[in-house]
Amino acid sequence: MKRLATFIIVVLVAVGVMAWSTPGLLDSVRLGLDLKGGFEILYEASPLEQGQKVTKQSLTRTAESLEKRANALGTSEPEVTTEGTNRIRLKIAGVTNEKEVREKMKEPASLTFRSADGCKAPAADSSNPDKDKYCKVELVGSDFVENGASVGYDQLNRPVIDIKVKDKKKFADVTKRLIGQPLAIFLDETMLSDPTVQAELTDGKAQISGGYSLDEAKKISDTINLGALPLKLTEKYSQSVGATLGKQSLDKTIQAGIIGSIVILIFMIAMYRLPGIIASFGLIVHTWLLILVFVWADFTLTLPGVAAFILGIGMAVDANIITNERIREEIRNGRSVMSSVKAGNKSSLRTILDSNITTIIVGAVMFAFGTGAVKGFALVLIVEIVLSILTNVYFTHYLLSLLVKAGLLKKPKQFGVKESEINAL
Numbered sequence: 001m002k003r004l005a006t007f008i009i010v011v012l013v014a015v016g017v018m019a020w021s022t023p024g025l026l027d028s029v030r031l032g033l034d035l036k037g038g039f040e041i042l043y044e045a046s047p048l049e050q051g052q053k054v055t056k057q058s059l060t061r062t063a064e065s066l067e068k069r070a071n072a073l074g075t076s077e078p079e080v081t082t083e084g085t086n087r088i089r090l091k092i093a094g095v096t097n098e099k100e101v102r103e104k105m106k107e108p109a110s111l112t113f114r115s116a117d118g119c120k121a122p123a124a125d126s127s128n129p130d131k132d133k134y135c136k137v138e139l140v141g142s143d144f145v146e147n148g149a150s151v152g153y154d155q156l157n158r159p160v161i162d163i164k165v166k167d168k169k170k171f172a173d174v175t176k177r178l179i180g181q182p183l184a185i186f187l188d189e190t191m192l193s194d195p196t197v198q199a200e201l202t203d204g205k206a207q208i209s210g211g212y213s214l215d216e217a218k219k220i221s222d223t224i225n226l227g228a229l230p231l232k233l234t235e236k237y238s239q240s241v242g243a244t245l246g247k248q249s250l251d252k253t254i255q256a257g258i259i260g261s262i263v264i265l266i267f268m269i270a271m272y273r274l275p276g277i278i279a280s281f282g283l284i285v286h287t288w289l290l291i292l293v294f295v296w297a298d299f300t301l302t303l304p305g306v307a308a309f310i311l312g313i314g315m316a317v318d319a320n321i322i323t324n325e326r327i328r329e330e331i332r333n334g335r336s337v338m339s340s341v342k343a344g345n346k347s348s349l350r351t352i353l354d355s356n357i358t359t360i361i362v363g364a365v366m367f368a369f370g371t372g373a374v375k376g377f378a379l380v381l382i383v384e385i386v387l388s389i390l391t392n393v394y395f396t397h398y399l400l401s402l403l404v405k406a407g408l409l410k411k412p413k414q415f416g417v418k419e420s421e422i423n424a425l
Contacts (some may be wrong), residue, residue, distance in 0.1 A: 004404040007258045007399060008199035011281070018288045019140050025288075028295045031093065032079075032302035032376075035253075038093035042237040045086045052146065054086045054231060061089050061222055065187065070101065079300060089098045090232070102235075111141035111223060115178050126358070130191040134184040138174045141224075143167065151217045151226035154209060159217035161208040163224060166308040176200040188225050196263060253306050260310070261287075264317055272324045273416050275400055279320035280397035286316055289387050312384030315356065316392040323348040323397070324415070331417045341413075345397045352393055356385050 045054050063080045070092055071077035079091040092101065114134035115141035122132035148164035165171045175197050184194035185208075195208045208220065264283070268276040285373060290309065294301060311358075327344030331337065359381070403409045412422060 001406070003141070003402045004408065007402040007406065010399065010402075014281075014285055015371065022288065022291075025291050025295050029291065029302045030298065030304070031302045033092070035301065036093040037301065038091065039102075039238065039240040040089065040091045040234055042083075042203040043088045043090065043233040044236045045088060047231060056085070057222065057225065058231060059086065061234075065368070066090060086372055087236070090326055110186075110188050111144075112137045113139035114184050114186055115174075115181060117178065117181070128189055130184070131186075131189050134186070134191070134194070138178075138183065139171070140164070143170070144224055147225050149221040151214070151221050154207075158209070159212050159214045161212075161217050161221050161224070163206050163208065165204045168187075168202065169205055171206070172200055172202045175206070177191055178191075185220065185223070192220055192223060203326070209344075225356070253303070257306075257310065261313070268317070271321075271416055273414050275324055275327070275401070275415055278399050278403070279324065279392070281399070282320065282392045283313070283316055285395065286387055286391040287313070289391065293383055293387070299379070300376070302376050304374075305380040306382035308377045309384060312381060312388060315359070315385065316388040317349075319352045319356075319388060319392045320396065322351055323393075328415055328417050331412045331415060332421050332423060333421050337410050337412065337415070338404055341400060342410075345401075349393065349397075353389070356389055360385055388406065 011054075045059055047054060059082050059124070063082050066088065067078055067080040070090070079089075081089050083089055115136050115138050116134050117138075118403060119135035122129035126132050143165055145164040145166055149163050152160050152162045154160050178197040179199060180196065182194040182196050185192045193208070193210055193212075196208045212220070237414035252335050261283075267282040268280050268283075270276070272279065290312075293299070300307070323344060326348040327340050330343045335343065363378040363382040363385070367375050367382070370378060400409070412419065
């Protein structure tokens with residue numbers, strides 16, 4: 001009775017949690033542009049000034065700048081990734097004004113040092129008071145030495161930013177005029193910091209201090225280095241997906257998935273009786289866990305991800321079939337149900353793990369060397385296989401063992417084995 005009670009409690013708790021959380025989880029799944037509609041652009045980055053190079057750092061910071069711009073325009077969770085040595089891929093779902101977004105995205109990141117010299121006080125209803133307060137541009141990104149900004153420490157071991165400029169005279173004139181006044185640092189139209197000029201600087205070097213944390217100092221240093229090497233973005237490839245097409249794709253995918261799942265569950269129950277019901281329950285738990293991982297890890301669901309999802313379901317079904325067939329083979333060989341379940345679970349485990357681990361290795365290679373949709377497919381497949389091992393191997397084995405030890409599964413016909421098929425030992 002204790003094992004039966006454990007079985008009932010585990011099943012009821014799992015069903016209750018899934019029933020309570022599933023509606024919210026489904027609403028929280030982030031859809032890619034191929035399901036939601038939007039557009040994708042592949043940019044090639046090149047330096048604005050001749051003789052400069054595109055570094056990994058400048059490419060990464062430019063990608064971060066693109067993401068911030070897309071967020072500022074109110075777009076829906078943009079995806080920005082770097083590819084190779086000089087390419088950036090931008091994916092934005094649910095865009096209403098594509099032309100405006102495209103124009104804004106291709107502008108190079110703009111680093112400026114601004115003062116309040118001659119500026120009017122910001123209006124009370126100003127949307128960007130920092131921009132209005134510091135209206136005069138004193139220095140731009142190209143005024144700084146490439147990679148000339150670095151993080152150092154003052155006498156009290158506090159992080160500071162050391163910078164170098166190309167034109168010493170221009171820098172001396174600016175710092176002389178602004179002694180005792182702030183010189184604000186802007187990336188695009190966002191103020192990063194507004195340190196005060198302490199003295200005239202004639203050697204082309206300066207130190208920016210302001211009680212920064214180490215992360216804040218690194219961020220400002222990286223931004224200045226990025227501004228010293230502004231990148232021009234050229235569209236190499238673009239693709240638009242209408243919201244209607246995306247919705248149709250999603251609806252058809254869900255419809256096909258529901259039909260396929262029902263057929264699979266009916267097949268499992270018809271073939272393996274009560275163990276088939278347990279296997280079907282394991283598949284349902286497996287699917288719920290995958291959706292949970294998608295939401296918690298903030299993955300984006302795309303059509304390649306859906307393909308990996310379906311493939312993973314197929315592999316999970318295969319794991320259940322292998323286990324149940326091994327158990328039936330043991331029963332046909334004349335073993336008791338208890339020993340058949342133990343032997344079948346043990347012999348099937350190695351086969352299932354071998355095949356799944358091999359697939360994980362292939363998926364890892366695809367993720368490491370692939371790009372875009374290939375990475376998405378590989379990631380979903382790996383996650384799905386890991387969850388499949390947990391649910392359709394260990395979890396279903398545990399539930400099946402509980403019923404066998406409770407005495408509810410003790411007849412061969414409950415596993416779909418006829419008495420005439422059993423060989424005498």
